[in-house]
Structures are given as structure tokens and as C-alpha cells.
Amino acid sequence: MxxxxxxxxxxxxxxxxxxxxxxxxxxxxxxxxxxxxxxxxxxxxxxxxxxxxxxxxxxxxxxxxxxxxxxxxxxxxxxxxxxxxxxxxxxxxxxxxxxxxxxxxxxxxxxxxxxxxxxxxxxxxxxxxxxxxxxxxxxxxxxxxxxxxxxxxxxxxxxxxxxxxxxxxxxxxxxxxxxxxxxxxxxxxxxxxxxxxxxxxxxxxxxxxxxxxxKQNDLTQFSNHFEKNVLNIRPNTQKAVITGGLAHQYFMECGGADDYSYLRVCSYPLPKQKILALLQNADELFVIEEGYPLIETLIYECLHEIPHRIIVHGRHDKTVPQTGELNTDLVKKSLGYPTPTTTPATNDKLVRPRPPQLCKGCPHTDTFKALNEALRGHEHERVVFSDIGCYSLGYYPPHEAIHSGVCMGASISMAKAAGENGLKYAIAVIGDSTFEHSGITPLLEGISRQVNFTVIILDNSLVAMTGGQERIMGAEQFVSFILGMGIDRDHLKIIHPIPKNHAENTRIIREECEYQGPSVILARRECLQK
The missing domain is CATH 3.40.50.970 (Thiamin diphosphate (ThDP)-binding fold, Pyr/PP domains)
Known part of the structure; x- marks a missing residue:
């Protein structure tokens, strides 16, 4: 059973x-x-x-x-x-x-x-x-x-x-x-x-x-015959729809199948035979897909094989919104169906706004407080490059401690470049797991080239933002690993970000930021989730 x-x-x-x-x-x-x-x-x-x-x-x-x-x-x-x-x-x-x-x-x-x-x-x-x-x-x-x-x-x-x-x-x-x-x-x-x-x-x-x-022909033939790529031709209509991904659910929910011929696409390469069959009697095509306009872009190869002109609507001509995920109302509007004339109450009207914030008692909060105080008065000669993790929330009030967040490991690469190009206070803030993920190689380069920059590794012993998964290295292995990269032992500092250590932590961060050469600070306290 x-x-x-x-x-x-x-x-x-x-x-x-x-x-x-x-x-x-x-x-x-x-x-x-x-x-x-x-x-x-x-x-x-x-x-x-x-x-x-x-x-x-x-x-x-x-x-x-x-x-x-x-x-x-x-x-x-x-x-x-x-x-x-x-x-x-x-x-x-x-x-x-x-x-x-x-x-x-x-x-x-x-x-x-x-x-x-x-x-x-x-x-x-x-x-x-x-x-x-x-x-x-x-x-x-x-x-x-x-x-x-x-x-x-x-x-x-x-x-x-x-x-x-x-x-x-x-x-x-x-x-x-x-x-x-x-x-x-x-x-x-x-x-x-x-x-x-x-x-x-x-x-x-x-x-x-x-x-x-x-092998491409075999892959295309698979798509042509894949039963999930559903083709439905309605008589007496010249309007057709191609849906991709979850957009198909929205199309069905708004009743589009009653008025349009349609093809659901769920395998790529595209099912070319089914697309050509859909377009034979169509003069107007709507492409509704969850994500970038991939089908809409590739469809033009098929249009060249159709003897008559077909007008294509989608994200390119903004019939479908160019950004964000779709929903049933957006698909209705794209297809010209009536949409609600009254604006429903939004979450902002129903619920008091609660911007994202670090957990109460998060160790990052104490680190950011010490970092802000250490750099006070140097606002025009410092940049704090950050990374991907919970600590990205340090951009928002009340912290306002970091200035960039691009991709995993970028904080160290960017801080290194800023330091070697003359910025007086070039600081990277990166989580322990993100450091393991993509921060090791730029730190090794910065240490080897003796760049003037400071790297603060927020060591909370796990991958916090995604649910507390384990990281690779243990605490002592972390220290040994960084020392093995060639950092001066006197400029690998460990601080414990708790309120009673604020003055001492601020002093250490200030001294390491003033140091002419690479320095690393481990801000070590376990995540509250652990």
C-alpha cells in the first residue's frame, strides 16, 4: 500500500x-x-x-x-x-x-x-x-x-x-x-x-x-515527451500562455485554462515540439514564469519557425512584473483579468512593523558596541566591510556598525583591498562559518602581503543564521589554523563580547585597528541557540 x-x-x-x-x-x-x-x-x-x-x-x-x-x-x-x-x-x-x-x-x-x-x-x-x-x-x-x-x-x-x-x-x-x-x-x-x-x-x-x-537532442526529446509538460489547445482562441514553475499554479487558480491555450513547462531544454504546436494558431503569447525570463528569451528560436507574427508579452515588456515572486493576483493582472478594486489591508497596517534584529543577548551586539566606540571620531577614514550571516543585521539601528555585505568572504577581500589602497581603518567583520566557507584565502593573501587591515571573526561556534548547524573547526583548531597562516602571534587577539568586558574589548579593537599590518580578532561567545 x-x-x-x-x-x-x-x-x-x-x-x-x-x-x-x-x-x-x-x-x-x-x-x-x-x-x-x-x-x-x-x-x-x-x-x-x-x-x-x-x-x-x-x-x-x-x-x-x-x-x-x-x-x-x-x-x-x-x-x-x-x-x-x-x-x-x-x-x-x-x-x-x-x-x-x-x-x-x-x-x-x-x-x-x-x-x-x-x-x-x-x-x-x-x-x-x-x-x-x-x-x-x-x-x-x-x-x-x-x-x-x-x-x-x-x-x-x-x-x-x-x-x-x-x-x-x-x-x-x-x-x-x-x-x-x-x-x-x-x-x-x-x-x-x-x-x-x-x-x-x-x-x-x-x-x-x-x-x-x-546529447542535446536527447534532452530536448525528453522534454517533448515528458508528461508533466502539459499542452492544452483550446479551439477558437488565438491567445496562448506558457507557464514556468510555480506560475502554472497561479495561472490555473485565476481560471486562465478556461480562456487560453496553454503549455506548462517544467523541464529544460524547452519542449520545442509542444511549443510549436501551441503557437500554430496563436497571434498573442503570454510567458509567465517564476524567475528571470528564460523561457521568454529562448522562445524566439521557435518564433522564427512560425510563418505568422506573434506578439509576445512577459517580463521583457513589463506585462509580468520584472522583479519579485509572482502570485495569483499578479498573474490575473498580467492576463487582463479583473483584480480587486479595493486594496486589502497590508501587513504594515495590521501589524506594527518589526524590523529584523539580532536576538536579545546576541554576542554580536556587544562586539558591535565595542567596534563603534573604538572607531568613534574616525567616521571619514574607516569602512567596516561585513559578510553574509546574522551579523548583517548590524547594518540596521541601533547598531549601524557595518557598511557593506556582498557575498560570502567578500568582507576580507574588500577590506584587504581598501587597506592596501590607503584607507587608514579597513576592517572586515565575518562569521566563523563564513570564514571557513570563503574567508580563508583572502586572509592568507592579506597576511602574506602584510596589508594594513583588521579582521574581526565573530566566533559563536556554529552556523547560526540557518538554524545552528555545526561548523568544521573546533575552537582551538581555529586559533592554530590562523596562526599557521602566518599572523603575528601578538596580533591574534581573543575577546569575550559581554557587557562587563566592554571597555577592555574596545581598547583591544582600537589598538589592533591602529596597528600597521594585518591583525585578527576572535570575538568568541557561543550563540544563544546552541
Missing amino acids: HKNIVLMGDEAVALGALQAGISAAYSYPGTPATEIFEHVQRLCKKDTSLNVLCRWSINEKVALEEALGASLIGKRALVSMKHVGLNVAADPFMNASLTGTQGGLVICVADDPSMHSSQNEQDSRFYSWFSKILCLEPIDAQEAYDMTLLAFTLSEKWHLPIMIRLTTRVAHSRSNATLSEINHPQKRITLPASFKNWMLLPSNARPQFELLWS
Whole structure:
């Protein structure tokens, strides 16, 4: 008897991977993808017979490389990350389409339209198009489960990694899913008959790139015949809609299927045959997709094969909003349906505004107080470069202690550059896990070049912003590691950010900021969540 349960999209991906017989799961925490790995980990702790290796990796690049290593020896592996994490993993991601896979490799990426917890809302589908691999896009838990199971089979069929693209609403919304009774066994170690494709020397990579191109027709034919790419032609209408991702749910909710011919797209490359069939009798096309206008951009290749003119509406002409996530009312408006004439009460009117803030008693608060006091009077000759983590909230009142936050590890790189270009007080503020993720290499460079800058590592012993996951290094290992990079022992300071130490902490920060050379301050106090 099949089991029917309620799952988040993230949890459904995890269950699909486990039932597909993965041997390993790798990830770096980042909302809205964190719960994928956490659910794998939770289920494996509950049932040790699953025998799945679960590892939080030091960053997304390493996670993907680890999964690729498991694939090389014939094992199935799942790697999950948020959309900006794919930027970090871009190097192995692009090259994995050339090496191919031995064991099934599925890369699940969760995008964040409207930037609920991210610094941008980039669309990972473009990465799949760029790398010439198949991308599947579920819109609920059932599809997330089914497509993950399918993805491992397809990965081994075509010897390519397969991408699963989620968005925040799919990742975190709950819906019913019916699970299969079949649990696929884990694969045995099977080494490649030849390692030629795994050694990307130019002489090997060129034929691999040609092979990748030769697979594109198979991928397109899969999309043409994939039953989830639903084509519905209505008679007596010249208006058509193509939906992508969760936009299809909104289209159906607003009754669009009653008035428009439509094609739902959930696999990439695009289903060209179905698109041409949709366009044969259309003179106006609306492209509604969750994310950047990928379908809308690629559709013009198909338009050249249609003998008559078709007007295309979408994000490019602003018929569909160019930024933010969609909803039913926005889709209604895009299609010209009546929308509510009265403006519903917004959250701002119903609830007193509560801007994001650090937890009460957070150690970062005391560090920021000491930092602000140490730099008082130097407002025109200092910049505090920050990073990605809870401490980004130090930008807001009452702290107003930091001035930039670009991407993981950028605080140290930018502070180093500011210091070597003459800024008197160039300070980086970075979390301990973010330092492990992307801060090590720029600090090593800054120490080796003896740049005048100060790095404050907020050492709260875990990955706080995404739920308190473990970091890689222990406290003493942290100190030894930084000393091993060549920092002057006299300028590696440890402070304890609590109110009674405020005066002492302020003095230490001030002295290290005045020091002519690289210095590191570990602001060490456990996160309240631990």
C-alpha cells in the first residue's frame, strides 16, 4: 500500500533521494535549501540501516566536488544548496557536464524570488542552460519527490548531472505526496572503464564537449515527451500562455485554462515540439514564469519557425512584473483579468512593523558596541566591510556598525583591498562559518602581503543564521589554523563580547585597528541557540 503524507518540497526531495538509493548527501546550509539535507540527516539518524553518508561541507564548491567524487566511483549522490551557493560551486558545476557521471548525481538548487533571505533573486535555470544539462522544476511536494527519483535514473542514462530547481514557496510549502513502496538499493563501487573523460585536459575536454552537444537532442526529446509538460489547445482562441514553475499554479487558480491555450513547462531544454504546436494558431503569447525570463528569451528560436507574427508579452515588456515572486493576483493582472478594486489591508497596517534584529543577548551586539566606540571620531577614514550571516543585521539601528555585505568572504577581500589602497581603518567583520566557507584565502593573501587591515571573526561556534548547524573547526583548531597562516602571534587577539568586558574589548579593537599590518580578532561567545 502506498503511503500518503504531507511534506515540504525540501523534504520531498530528501525522501526521493533516499528511496533512489543514494550513498551520500552533501550540502552547505542556506535558506531555502537547508531543510533538504537536514531531512536526509534526520531520517538517517532515525534509521541507521539507511547507511547514507551525510556531510555538511565547508562550502558549496566542496559539496559538489564531494558528490562528484562519489559519482565517479559509481555511487548515487545528492548535493543541495541555495541559488547563490551555485555561484560558489560554478566551477565544478560547469565542468561536471563534461566529465559526466558514473553513479547518479542530482544537484538540487533552491532559488529565492523576492529575496526573502538572500542578496539577489537570480534564476538557476540559466546555469542549467549554460552547462547544457537537464533541469526539472517541480511545483509541489509530489512532483519534487517524483522528479528526484526520476532524476537519478536520467543521470545514469545520459551520464550527466541533473538539476532540480525549487523556489522558496515550493521548498517551504506543504502538500500531499504519495510515496512509492520501492526502495532502490545503494549502488556498489564501480570504477569507470576509462578515466579519460574525468581528466579534463584540453585533448580530452574537446571531444567531451562535442559529446555534450550531441546529447542535446536527447534532452530536448525528453522534454517533448515528458508528461508533466502539459499542452492544452483550446479551439477558437488565438491567445496562448506558457507557464514556468510555480506560475502554472497561479495561472490555473485565476481560471486562465478556461480562456487560453496553454503549455506548462517544467523541464529544460524547452519542449520545442509542444511549443510549436501551441503557437500554430496563436497571434498573442503570454510567458509567465517564476524567475528571470528564460523561457521568454529562448522562445524566439521557435518564433522564427512560425510563418505568422506573434506578439509576445512577459517580463521583457513589463506585462509580468520584472522583479519579485509572482502570485495569483499578479498573474490575473498580467492576463487582463479583473483584480480587486479595493486594496486589502497590508501587513504594515495590521501589524506594527518589526524590523529584523539580532536576538536579545546576541554576542554580536556587544562586539558591535565595542567596534563603534573604538572607531568613534574616525567616521571619514574607516569602512567596516561585513559578510553574509546574522551579523548583517548590524547594518540596521541601533547598531549601524557595518557598511557593506556582498557575498560570502567578500568582507576580507574588500577590506584587504581598501587597506592596501590607503584607507587608514579597513576592517572586515565575518562569521566563523563564513570564514571557513570563503574567508580563508583572502586572509592568507592579506597576511602574506602584510596589508594594513583588521579582521574581526565573530566566533559563536556554529552556523547560526540557518538554524545552528555545526561548523568544521573546533575552537582551538581555529586559533592554530590562523596562526599557521602566518599572523603575528601578538596580533591574534581573543575577546569575550559581554557587557562587563566592554571597555577592555574596545581598547583591544582600537589598538589592533591602529596597528600597521594585518591583525585578527576572535570575538568568541557561543550563540544563544546552541
